[in-house]
Amino acid sequence: MTNSGSLALLIDFGSTFTKLRAVDLDAGRIVGSSQGPSTVTSDVTLGLKAALDDLARKLGGLPCFRHRLASSSAAGGLRMVTVGLVKDLTAEAARRAALGAGAKLVGTFAYRLTRSDIEAILGLRPDILLLCGGTDGGNAEVILQNATMLSASELACPIVLAGNRTAVEEAEDRFAATGKEVRVADNVMPELNLLNIDPARSAIRHVFMERIVHAKGIDRAAAMFDAVLMPTPAAVLEGARLLARGTAKRPGLGDLIVVDVGGATTDVHSICTGAPARPDILLHGLPEPFAKRTVEGDLGMRHNAAAIAEVATLSAIAATAGLSEPRVTALLRALAADVERVPATLEEAMLDQALASAAIGLAVRRHAGTVETVYTATGPRVMQRGKDLSGVTTLIGTGGPLVHAADPLPILKAALSDPAEPQSLRPAQPRILIDRGYVLYAVGLLAEREPEVAMALATSHLHSIARSFTGGSSTAA
Amino acid sequence: MTPEQAARSARMLLTGVIGSDTHIVGNRVLSLALEKAGYRVASLGALTPAREFIEGAIETAADAILVSSLYGQGELDCRGFRDLCVEAGIDEILLYVGGNLVVGKQPWPDVERRFLDMGFDRAFPPGTRPEDVIAALDRDFAARAAGARIALP
Ligand code: B12
Numbered sequence: 001m002t003n004s005g006s007l008a009l010l011i012d013f014g015s016t017f018t019k020l021r022a023v024d025l026d027a028g029r030i031v032g033s034s035q036g037p038s039t040v041t042s043d044v045t046l047g048l049k050a051a052l053d054d055l056a057r058k059l060g061g062l063p064c065f066r067h068r069l070a071s072s073s074a075a076g077g078l079r080m081v082t083v084g085l086v087k088d089l090t091a092e093a094a095r096r097a098a099l100g101a102g103a104k105l106v107g108t109f110a111y112r113l114t115r116s117d118i119e120a121i122l123g124l125r126p127d128i129l130l131l132c133g134g135t136d137g138g139n140a141e142v143i144l145q146n147a148t149m150l151s152a153s154e155l156a157c158p159i160v161l162a163g164n165r166t167a168v169e170e171a172e173d174r175f176a177a178t179g180k181e182v183r184v185a186d187n188v189m190p191e192l193n194l195l196n197i198d199p200a201r202s203a204i205r206h207v208f209m210e211r212i213v214h215a216k217g218i219d220r221a222a223a224m225f226d227a228v229l230m231p232t233p234a235a236v237l238e239g240a241r242l243l244a245r246g247t248a249k250r251p252g253l254g255d256l257i258v259v260d261v262g263g264a265t266t267d268v269h270s271i272c273t274g275a276p277a278r279p280d281i282l283l284h285g286l287p288e289p290f291a292k293r294t295v296e297g298d299l300g301m302r303h304n305a306a307a308i309a310e311v312a313t314l315s316a317i318a319a320t321a322g323l324s325e326p327r328v329t330a331l332l333r334a335l336a337a338d339v340e341r342v343p344a345t346l347e348e349a350m351l352d353q354a355l356a357s358a359a360i361g362l363a364v365r366r367h368a369g370t371v372e373t374v375y376t377a378t379g380p381r382v383m384q385r386g387k388d389l390s391g392v393t394t395l396i397g398t399g400g401p402l403v404h405a406a407d408p409l410p411i412l413k414a415a416l417s418d419p420a421e422p423q424s425l426r427p428a429q430p431r432i433l434i435d436r437g438y439v440l441y442a443v444g445l446l447a448e449r450e451p452e453v454a455m456a457l458a459t460s461h462l463h464s465i466a467r468s469f470t471g472g473s474s475t476a477a
Numbered sequence: 478m479t480p481e482q483a484a485r486s487a488r489m490l491l492t493g494v495i496g497s498d499t500h501i502v503g504n505r506v507l508s509l510a511l512e513k514a515g516y517r518v519a520s521l522g523a524l525t526p527a528r529e530f531i532e533g534a535i536e537t538a539a540d541a542i543l544v545s546s547l548y549g550q551g552e553l554d555c556r557g558f559r560d561l562c563v564e565a566g567i568d569e570i571l572l573y574v575g576g577n578l579v580v581g582k583q584p585w586p587d588v589e590r591r592f593l594d595m596g597f598d599r600a601f602p603p604g605t606r607p608e609d610v611i612a613a614l615d616r617d618f619a620a621r622a623a624g625a626r627i628a629l630p
Contacts, residue, residue: 086532138537192519192533282524374497
């Protein structure tokens with residue numbers, strides 16, 4: 001099959017597999033999928049070749065692709081360290097910018113960096129460091145001192161500077177003086193409590209494309225693709241954003257969240273303003289990004305299954321799985337020793353479902369905003385922190401345990417609001433979709449160049465498993 | 478820009494209404510007047526915990542914090558405010574408080590004394606006009622430039 005140029009090849013260099021999706025650009029459908037081992041740390045071309053051979057077998061030959069676009073979470077992902085001034089202000093804004101850029105956040109720092117902080121940062125081996133601090137015209141001293149400390153250190157990674165604009169040039173000079181590579185972006189917090197993370201996100205993405213792809217050896221296979229556009233989590237976020245907002249020709253799905261349960265982390269993406277549902281509710285805290293990503297590093301199905309059981313309690317996991325507590329403990333021990341394990345018995349499958357459901361519940365609970373009642377002299381007022389997700393109309397589940405479950409619905413139910421816990425603003429009655437074919441990253445990669453195709457791709461490959469589903473009850477619609 | 482305004486534009490002021498107090502009008506009126514006079518102003522609005530004043534002052538490198546309290550519980554909300562500043566390393570910041578600081582009609586000198594003892598540089602009685610606040614700020618910043626803590630009466 002060689003229909004010249006009507007196909008796109010979307011590549012994901014993952015942590016264990018290099019996955020390919022061939023998309024028919026006219027039909028907006030996947031026509032072939034394949035994967036090979038991720039060999040990014042040795043020679044990326046080997047795994048990619050294996051995956052391409054597999055795809056060629058399935059398609060009866062390799063066509064000439066119009067686009068060959070890639071994302072990557074290989075070789076440890078995009079490891080980032082963020083530095084800000086006040087923990088709840090610019091340090092938090094920096095954290096959100098890095099997560100939104102699809103980074104794997106390995107360290108967050110605030111205030112003046114100490115010598116031991118610098119040691120810690122070097123030990124974390126970041127791919128990019130994001131340095132922020134101060135509103136525009138605000139505190140300049142701390143970002144400058146931190147720039148001095150970092151520039152004098154052995155830190156070799158590129159630095160993205162997105163702090164107080166009156167201090168940034170001076171900070172840039174200090175880095176330049178010691179030969180560090182710097183890219184400047186607009187301040188993540190130009191005014192107090194005003195969040196502006198998109199410029200920093202795009203600067204991070206540029207550094208990723210220009211430098212990190214090379215540093216990780218992914219560009220060794222450069223002849224086999226056009227570009228590595230972004231880290232894979234950013235591609236998923238972009239896919240979700242397109243799906244929510246729609247294109248020129250197709251309306252979007254509106255407010256949505258994506259829950260991705262993985263072996264090492266559970267990620268939650270929300271695309272919505274999350275504004276209070278009623279005008280009398282007071283919003284408190286830093287404004288939330290429209291496209292928000294959170295990563296729960298303690299909620300991985302394999303790398304920290306025991307931690308999930310600890311947070312959710314062993315008895316709750318045992319009860320959901322229908323197993324005895326000692327049995328769960330034994331199975332968890334076996335999982336810890338074999339993180340690549342795929343459930344082989346019914347017991348293991350039950351445990352996986354219970355763990356996935358607990359991880360999803362906790363991750364969405366942490367992502368979602370909360371309300372609390374404050375008693376003022378005029379009577380009670382409701383105060384909201386974070387995003388109100390209760391009106392979210394679509395919930396998309398993805399990740400191994402959901403995709404492989406015979407019935408993912410009861411697992412995903414954990415993401416929904418619970419009448420017994422009204423302070424947590426989780427989705428109330430969303431329709432529920434499953435990304436079985438793992439297409440969201442492909443949608444995100446195509447979103448910029450072929451938005452209409454990307455939208456068609458998403459709508460044709462996401463499976464609806466429940467129209468409208470209410471939390472707190474066990475009956476699915 | 479007058480030389481007076483130019484001097485003011487170098488100063489950052491942080492305003493807000495402390496505690497569970499929702500009276501926002503005075504804060505708005507005052508913030509707008511200060512801005513119009515040439516000062517740079519960041520307002521935290523109503524219902525602001527003490528901690529957020531301090532955090533905001535650090536990020537913006539504020540020269541002064543103007544705390545409003547109208548609903549009568551100012552004394553409780555403002556307790557330890559200067560200590561928080563000291564703890565956060567902004568011990569030299571100019572601190573004003575104003576509004577309807579206490580419940581009912583109490584002699585102003587007593588009320589003022591209590592707030593000065595908490596570490597505020599100045600406390601302002603009910604009905605203080607923005608012009609008075611601007612005049613006090615101008616004098617205090619001039620005094621600071623000359624090495625004093627605040628201007629003497
Ligand atoms: C409007 C109003 C309300 C509105 C507020 C609407 C809103 N979101 O803003 C509502 C109806 C919600 C309300 C509620 C309450 N209110 Co009321 N309210 C008033 C009222 C009538 C006007 C306030 C106002 O807007 N003034 C106009 C502005 C421009 O003036 P200002 O606030 O005084 O500010 C000026 C100066 O004081 C100064 N200033 C202000 N802050 C600062 C700070 C610094 C550093 C400096 C230098 C100067 C300064 O500059 C401002 C500009 O000139 C006053 C009475 C009055 N006439 O003042 C009562 C009053 C403030 N309220 C009062 C009370 C008791 C309450 C309630 C407790 C009533 C209740 N039992 O439910 C609740 C409290 C709610 C809460 N949790 O905050 C009392 C407070 C008594 C006290 N402190 O001892 C007052 C004084 C009425 C009274 N005489 O009893 N209130």
